[in-house]
Amino acid sequence: MSSTPIKKVTGKGVFVPGDDIDTDRIIPARFMKCITFDGLGEYLFHDVRKTESGEDKKHNLNDPRFAEASILVSGNNFGCGSSREHAPQSILRAGYDAVIAGSFAEIFFGNSTNLGVVCVIASDADREIIASAIETHPELEITIDVENHEIIYGDQSVPCEIKQGARDSLLSGNYDPLDELLVGADEVSKTAGALPYMQA
Amino acid sequence: MGKSLFEKVWDAHAVRQLVNGQTQLLIGTHLIHEVTSPQAFGMLRDRDLKVQYPHRTFATVDHIVPTNESVEPYSDPLAQGMIEELRNNCADNNVTFFDTNTGKQGVVHIVGPEQGITQPGTTIACGDSHTATHGAFGAIAFGIGTSQVRDVLATQTIALNELKVRRINVNGTLPPGVYAKDVILHIIRLLGTQGGTGYAYEYAGTTFDKFTMEERMTVCNMSIEGGARVGYVNPDETTFEYLKGRPYSPKGAAWDAAVEQWKSFASDTNCTFDDVVDIDASHIQPTVTWGITPGQGVGIEESIPAISDAPTQSERDSVAEALEYMQFEGGSPIRGKKIDVAFIGSCTNGRLSDFQEVAKYVKGHKVAEGVQAIIVPGSQVVAKIAEDLGLDKIFIEAGFEWRAAGCSMCLAMNPDKLVGDQLCASSSNRNFKGRQGSPTGRTMLMSPIMVAAAAVTGQVSDAREVFGFASAGV
Ligand code: SF4
Numbered sequence: 199m200s201s202t203p204i205k206k207v208t209g210k211g212v213f214v215p216g217d218d219i220d221t222d223r224i225i226p227a228r229f230m231k232c233i234t235f236d237g238l239g240e241y242l243f244h245d246v247r248k249t250e251s252g253e254d255k256k257h258n259l260n261d262p263r264f265a266e267a268s269i270l271v272s273g274n275n276f277g278c279g280s281s282r283e284h285a286p287q288s289i290l291r292a293g294y295d296a297v298i299a300g301s302f303a304e305i306f307f308g309n310s311t312n313l314g315v316v317c318v319i320a321s322d323a324d325r326e327i328i329a330s331a332i333e334t335h336p337e338l339e340i341t342i343d344v345e346n347h348e349i350i351y352g353d354q355s356v357p358c359e360i361k362q363g364a365r366d367s368l369l370s371g372n373y374d375p376l377d378e379l380l381v382g383a384d385e386v387s388k389t390a391g392a393l394p395y396m397q398a
Numbered sequence: 399m400g401k402s403l404f405e406k407v408w409d410a411h412a413v414r415q416l417v418n419g420q421t422q423l424l425i426g427t428h429l430i431h432e433v434t435s436p437q438a439f440g441m442l443r444d445r446d447l448k449v450q451y452p453h454r455t456f457a458t459v460d461h462i463v464p465t466n467e468s469v470e471p472y473s474d475p476l477a478q479g480m481i482e483e484l485r486n487n488c489a490d491n492n493v494t495f496f497d498t499n500t501g502k503q504g505v506v507h508i509v510g511p512e513q514g515i516t517q518p519g520t521t522i523a524c525g526d527s528h529t530a531t532h533g534a535f536g537a538i539a540f541g542i543g544t545s546q547v548r549d550v551l552a553t554q555t556i557a558l559n560e561l562k563v564r565r566i567n568v569n570g571t572l573p574p575g576v577y578a579k580d581v582i583l584h585i586i587r588l589l590g591t592q593g594g595t596g597y598a599y600e601y602a603g604t605t606f607d608k609f610t611m612e613e614r615m616t617v618c619n620m621s622i623e624g625g626a627r628v629g630y631v632n633p634d635e636t637t638f639e640y641l642k643g644r645p646y647s648p649k650g651a652a653w654d655a656a657v658e659q660w661k662s663f664a665s666d667t668n669c670t671f672d673d674v675v676d677i678d679a680s681h682i683q684p685t686v687t688w689g690i691t692p693g694q695g696v697g698i699e700e701s702i703p704a705i706s707d708a709p710t711q712s713e714r715d716s717v718a719e720a721l722e723y724m725q726f727e728g729g730s731p732i733r734g735k736k737i738d739v740a741f742i743g744s745c746t747n748g749r750l751s752d753f754q755e756v757a758k759y760v761k762g763h764k765v766a767e768g769v770q771a772i773i774v775p776g777s778q779v780v781a782k783i784a785e786d787l788g789l790d791k792i793f794i795e796a797g798f799e800w801r802a803a804g805c806s807m808c809l810a811m812n813p814d815k816l817v818g819d820q821l822c823a824s825s826s827n828r829n830f831k832g833r834q835g836s837p838t839g840r841t842m843l844m845s846p847i848m849v850a851a852a853a854v855t856g857q858v859s860d861a862r863e864v865f866g867f868a869s870a871g872v
Pocket residue numbers: 460461505506507526528744745746804805808809826827
């Protein structure tokens with residue numbers, strides 16, 4: 199579906215430290231016993247936030263100072279592991295629009311982009327600067343400028359990277375590819391026709 | 399210049415270029431299961447779209463099925479709801495469903511190959527990151543998200559960027575007691591959990607030439623743990639031998655034509671790769687993970703790293719976090735860690751040869767006191783053959799539980815879960831925090847034989863010593 203182009207994302211940030219934050223951590227499998235994505239936001243980072251008896255742990259995600267955050271800042275290889283779209287769906291449904299990380303696992307990145315969740319890469323040093331800025335000024339507005347590869351916070355900025363294809367899709371509002379794929383139906387049947395195993 | 403298998407299969411399935419530069423890629427074979435497909439069918443209904451090529455989608459149920467309860471309704475109403483949803487979606491859309499009463503149900507990555515659905519030179523997608531398993535046959539197999547499951551249902555295609563190809567040559571003979579699982583744990587330890595980002599892994603070399611299909615599947619299965627979305631082995635006589643006579647394999651004259659075509663997909667000898675890694679098989683040890691990512695592994699004769707061993711601050715932080723979670727001391731030997739649970743199964747190591755190998759060695763041994771040990775066949779087909787061979791009796795005699803087919807304790811979506819901070823020796827593929835169902839549960843990944851050795855000794859042990867392999871300790 200052609201959606202509204204995403205040129206910029208602006209919001210407050212929250213820092214979720216650690217490399218290799220896997221999708222089991224983003225949304226534990228036991229909350230995936232569902233047939234719709236509704237309500238997944240509630241379980242985002244559940245075991246990171248809660249003790250086994252259900253009390254809040256001391257974590258930025260529970261800290262009222264960051265309650266209004268809509269941008270996650272994290273480490274390297276964010277979203278590794280399972281292909282579950284439940285992960286970006288829970289991020290989106292918990293009110294986050296973007297993730298700034300050192301790198302992203304591929305399937306997570308693709309799933310997120312398809313949903314319009316903006317994933318940008320910033321260096322270790324730059325993420326540290328942003329994280330400490332958030333820590334000292336939780337009310338700080340962060341803007342991810344997709345078009346100009348920049349993360350702006352207060353009157354400062356650091357560069358960020360985003361894959362060319364994903365950037366184009368976000369800027370044009372074509373990040374959900376279904377409509378474009380549907381248009382190719384005739385060519386699809388031609389390609390399928392040349393492959394013996396595709397025949398009914 | 400020659401082409402790699404990846405390039406040839408990609409080219410044969412590329413439909414056209416999309417506006418953002420991605421390729422619209424035909425997905426020949428689509429596999430679905432109950433966790434990641436219901437929302438996709440829902441999206442189709444919302445947009446009034448139909449399944450475009452229903453004969454190219456195959457379904458099974460694996461994650462949520464209890465393996466110790468066979469009568470429906472299941473005690474978990476959510477699980478019951480999910481299986482019914484899949485049943486209805488398949489019936490409504492003319493999709494073949496290997497339901498629990500067919501004798502063919504099982505973990506999706508075990509069912510596809512054993513039914514002969516997984517074939518060389520094809521593209522395969524499944525809403526599951528271990529789809530690379532099917533690459534063992536020389537297919538290009540992608541794990542996809544639910545919106546992409548929707549895309550495949552509605553168009554039989556997805557939008558993708560082409561991958562680079564890294565060839566990983568493993569040459570030589572594996573020492574006794576070292577298995578395909580150790581090969582992939584070793585590769586991930588070497589190249590890291592994100593080393594494969596942007597790559598398809600082509601596994602080759604004399605070790606792979608000699609591997610059975612089941613061994614190749616074990617390696618390809620865990621490509622994603624190394625960050626690679628796709629992993630494959632070029633098809634050869636071993637591949638064709640495996641596929642011959644399977645329910646969905648071509649028959650008669652079509653078989654010969656198919657084999658000819660399959661051969662043509664293998665990487666050309668003169669093709670170039672974006673990267674090449676060479677590994678000597680004789681250097682690989684039985685490997686065990688000590689941390690919370692599959693890359694945090696060591697050989698059984700080694701010690702767990704100390705925080706100070708890590709070269710960078712972020713790596714030191716990762717080691718510290720893992721040690722704290724696992725309750726291990728840096729620098730302590732990996733062997734001797736007391737386990738509570740032993741799990742043999744999953745799409746990595748839930749196949750017949752895994753069970754045959756374990757049965758060969760556990761005969762005459764007993765599961766240590768206080769250890770819960772479960773063996774879970776990856777499919778009903780595997781279960782049936784294993785039972786016909788009497789393997790179940792050997793396991794039960796040794797003190798293991800023998801279950802019905804499913805994902806079981808590989809992940810926390812069915813009744814098999816760790817409790818509290820239990821430590822589990824597991825033949826599965828992920829040791830993430832909480833992966834096996836308890837938020838503080840601890841997982842150590844290893845080969846089925848190493849799990850069996852841990853089960854009978856009650857602690858992480860060198861299977862070569864426990865079971866008296868010919869050249870133990872070499
Ligand atoms: S066995 Fe484990 S990894 Fe494989 S499909 Fe099931 S849950 Fe996923």
